[in-house]
Amino acid sequence: QVQLQESGPGLVQPSETLSLACNVSGGSISNYYWSWVRQPPGKGLEWIGYVYYTGSTSYNPSLRTRVTISADTSKSQVSLKLSSVTAADTAVYYCARQLGFKGYMDVWGKGTTVTVSS
């Protein structure tokens, strides 16, 4: 059974880069898309972007200039980098396995909370 575990700093300084990792266990990252989704406090879910195991990516247009998502098949790990963060980037960040280009996410991590504050 595939399990996802997000990890990274819980506190990031404004204007710096948020970096998170998603470790995939119980299965291979090959042949799947891997998405990042976030939920700001009191708000709904927001799709950030995905990486296919080959390295191809797609990003939310509103975040495209600041986001980089990558996959490391040797480590079974997916990474998220979000640059120039502000308080508006404070959220719970989830990684999820995505079934093809239609966008269905069938396995999710439990999420990790990131606060942007000085």
Added chain:
Amino acid sequence: QSALTQPRSVSGSPGQSVTLSCTGSSYDVGGYKYVSWYQHHPGKAPKLMIYDVNKRPSGVPDRFSGSKSDNTASLRISGLQAEDEADYYCSSYAGSYTYVFGTGTTVTVL
């Protein structure tokens, strides 16, 4: 790319049925048959409940059903149970390999 519009909350008594709506545009919900629904209990991982508008993943009770008409998708929960109390989000393919979620609906079981 704007969030899909969902009612903030709906409620029902145990055993009743509730229907959640998800309104988008011809650029997302109305343009594709790629709508999904997620159940989210706060503090837990979201769970895929419906995909391809009306298909249920293995293990999801048939009390949950989905449909779509023009730019609006719907999720119906029949025979409401206490464990159905959660937040529900719709999601749609929005073209160019991008996706959009709904604003979310809180379902309360009275």
